[in-house]
Amino acid sequence: MRTLSELQDSLDEDLAWRRSELHSFLGNIRRVQSESTAQRSLCRAGVPLLYAHWEGYAKHCLSAYLHYVGRRRLTYGELHPAFVALGHEAALESQEGMSATKKMVRRVQALLSEDGERARIPWRKGVDAQSNLNSTRCFDLFESLGLDASPITTKARLIDYELLRVRNEIAHGQYLSIGAASYEELHQEVLGIMDFVRNTVSAAAENQSYRRI
Numbered sequence: 001m002r003t004l005s006e007l008q009d010s011l012d013e014d015l016a017w018r019r020s021e022l023h024s025f026l027g028n029i030r031r032v033q034s035e036s037t038a039q040r041s042l043c044r045a046g047v048p049l050l051y052a053h054w055e056g057y058a059k060h061c062l063s064a065y066l067h068y069v070g071r072r073r074l075t076y077g078e079l080h081p082a083f084v085a086l087g088h089e090a091a092l093e094s095q096e097g098m099s100a101t102k103k104m105v106r107r108v109q110a111l112l113s114e115d116g117e118r119a120r121i122p123w124r125k126g127v128d129a130q131s132n133l134n135s136t137r138c139f140d141l142f143e144s145l146g147l148d149a150s151p152i153t154t155k156a157r158l159i160d161y162e163l164l165r166v167r168n169e170i171a172h173g174q175y176l177s178i179g180a181a182s183y184e185e186l187h188q189e190v191l192g193i194m195d196f197v198r199n200t201v202s203a204a205a206e207n208q209s210y211r212r213i
Contacts, residue, residue: 001067007205011198014060018053019191025049026187029180043178044170050190051167054159055133057194062141063126065201069145069210070123075116080210082146087119135159147204152196158189 001007025046032038069083076084127141135156142149163186169176204210 001064002071004068004205007064007068008202010064011061011202014057015194015198018057018194022050022053022187022191026184029183034180039180040177043180043183044176046183047163047178047186048167048171050186051163054163054190054194055129055131058133058138058141058197059127059129061197061201062145062147063123065145065147065205066121066127067123068205070121072210074119074211076119077116078211079119080146080212082144083119083121083210086144087121132164133159134164142200145204146209147200149200152193155189155193158186159193162186163190 001010025042029039029042029046032042066086069079076087079087127144129141130137135153138159139149139153139156166176166178
């Protein structure tokens with residue numbers, strides 16, 4: 001992930017196959033008899049699929065951005081505070097057995113240290129979605145990378161209840177009746193949020209939002 005074009009290609013390619021699979025699945029729902037058992041079963045199965053693509057794509061985009069910024073090889077003085085925090089916290093976490101007090105002192109020392117030090121951003125492992133990407137976790141991940149999630153804060157209930165809660169209940173064997181119209185609406189909403197993540201990351205990289213103003 002060395003260049004902007006490589007990053008954007010990665011975002012586009014990962015979105016393309018996910019979008020294709022989701023549209024194919026939606027086509028199957030539309031083709032079967034309306035209100036039939038087969039259609040209801042497909043709609044139920046579709047919610048975990050939508051969630052999987054939502055979590056997978058968000059993790060892919062944010063991890064790719066973290067990778068891209070990490071490969072810029074910038075100093076702490078050149079980076080947005082969010083990446084400064086990531087770098088210093090990663091350094092502290094690598095110190096096993098350090099007490100909370102020592103960590104607190106080291107944080108202050110790091111803040112007072114020379115800004116010309118090369119930043120050690122933990123990009124290799126990517127971001128951690130914790131296999132349960134609710135709205136709080138999503139917005140925290142955006143914040144940790146200096147990205148603005150405010151345009152999708154209105155989607156918090158959709159993410160937490162219509163997508164994540166329903167996915168969990170279906171995955172644990174509970175019966176929920178989901179109509180084709182409701183599923184199609186959720187399908188469009190999820191694709192819209194995925195597009196937002198893609199566009200936000202792409203714009204941040206292009207505008208060099210990872211740099212300190």
